[in-house]
Amino acid sequence: MTAAAVTNVRAERRAAPKPARIPSGDRPAYSTGERRTATEEPAWVRWLLIALALGFMTLFLFVPLATVFVEALKKGWGVYLAAITDDDALSAIKLTLIATLISVPLNVVFGVAAAWAITKFDFRGKNLLLTLIDLPFSVSPVIAGLIYVLVFGLQGWFGEWLRDHDLKVIFAVPGIVLATIFVTFPFVARELIPLMQAQGIEQEEAARVLGANGWQMFRRVTLPNIQWALLYGVILCNARAMGEFGAVSVVSGHIRGQTNTMPLHIEIAYNEYQFAAAFAVASLLAGLALVTLGAKYIVEQRVHRDKREALTQGEPS
């Protein structure tokens, strides 16, 4: 990102009209520093900064990412395919997808409702709600998992009641889904609130006055205005839901083939020295992350445009 930004600035400079040629007789040709503008750094500083940024990115991002794929395919496609079609691996993939498919839609509903309440109404405790939405960001995921163990676990508050009714939450799929929902719930709301605040409520009021009912107003006016921000929130939420390790690890119980998600499966395989298997599943997750990143980039452009439009709305053009 940093490197790209620096490169862009340089590209713009190159495109700018060149200063008039200095006659070689008057000025020595080597003093290129003379042509610098007041805010421009000398060439060696620019190159040093770019090199530093690129070096860091290579060391901490590109190399590890490449390693995942190299390691995964080290022993050939046969081993790779065997590793990801293994029963335990498939079950982990399935569980991750289930947890994601349940938690993301729920968080969409929650996020839209929370953002709506916070931006369109005034009520007591609004700031408290805003702070609470951020709670999962500030609490360690391990603690998030622990909370559910303490509430729903055998020794927990509802443990006995759940056992009597033959319901299993902890060390089972419901616990994993709950933990995933907890760690991902700020994403959609956090993305929508600033945009909806910038957009205000005038369009909704206009729709109301024109006779729209609540659903028509939401469906025809609000939703089209927030759709890109919503999608952006969903993408972030989705990425986190699939990759969540800490909270899920506490409530899962690591029962192979039953309560292992992809990140947990990778950890177990790695601890058992099955590097090919670990990296194969890891490459799947990394691939999903790259797809998410691509989608995020595209959607981000649209969100920025919406926000700009909301902010410049009403100004005569």
Next chain:
Amino acid sequence: MSIEIRNLNKRFGATVACDHIDLDIPSGELVALLGPSGCGKTTLLRIIAGLEVADSGSVLFHGEDTTHTHVRERNVGFVFQHYALFGHMTIFENVAFGLRVRPKSTRPDNAAIRRKVMQLLELVQLDWVADRYPHQLSGGQRQRIALARALAVEPQVLLLDEPFGALDAKVRKELRRWLRRLHDEVHVTSVFVTHDQEEAMEVADRIVVLNKGHIEQQGRPDDVYDRPATPFVLQFLGDVNLFHGRLGHSPGGATAHEDVTYVRPHELEVLGEPIALDGAQGEAPVWPVTFSQALTVGPRTRLEFKRDDGSYVDVELPRARWQGLREQLGLDAGQRAWLRPRQVTRFVAGGQVAVPDDPAAAI
């Protein structure tokens, strides 16, 4: 459709937005709610629309109580200051919105909607932008579309909240006249909010001047301007010079030291010598002043005079008159001159109104 407002009250915390407001708006009129910002005019408009709920009091449309009618069912057209057009819809869909959201039983078919929308776009002279999006239009065009959208539902009343407030001065002037002509064509009862007295005077049939949540005065533009009921109205509707203390003798011989005399800058005559009005006796209201400077903006010239007590008096006259006057009196900075009012307005302390139109009568 007439609008009646009965004893309306609304507070926001400690701020009083509407203070026992009673108001009748006759059917088919174009009425301006005029006042400084924070006087409650927008709140009053939003209560009429149903976008805000009054603390007490009632709103009647054509004698029918609508106080508790939901904004959806009030059938009002509302035009927002910042247009509030739906950015993701074409202009056509924006105008069609109010028809499309109707329940199936009363919703016109597509052909009827198309006819209606195109007819409205022609009315606002923008039928050629039907397929564009709001962000491709200028501010003035957007506001005309907002008006067409409001009219599409055939509202009983049309409410406009500072409709020209976000536009630049030239477009604003054009749109004002256009709105006036449009109203003469459609004749729907209309209320618009403005803080611009010129706009109110030019567009409205009637002006309601609001201050701190209550009505100061209402009436035809000329009446309000010529016969202001309170000092606030007088000062809000244009510039005015204040003269404290006694001005000649009051008709009954009584004097009040808190009396203030108001004279508008264009009602003052500049004299080279202290002459009283023809036929007037005794202390004539002629003020000795010292010429300070002249500022010419376009066709009008504003003269600044200093009084002996240090206060300043403004006189406004046409540019040509000023040029004649300068030659005639040879006015220069620091020169002595006298001012004679053609019309003064006085409010006796305690709020009682006394409006001697002819200064000679006050003598």
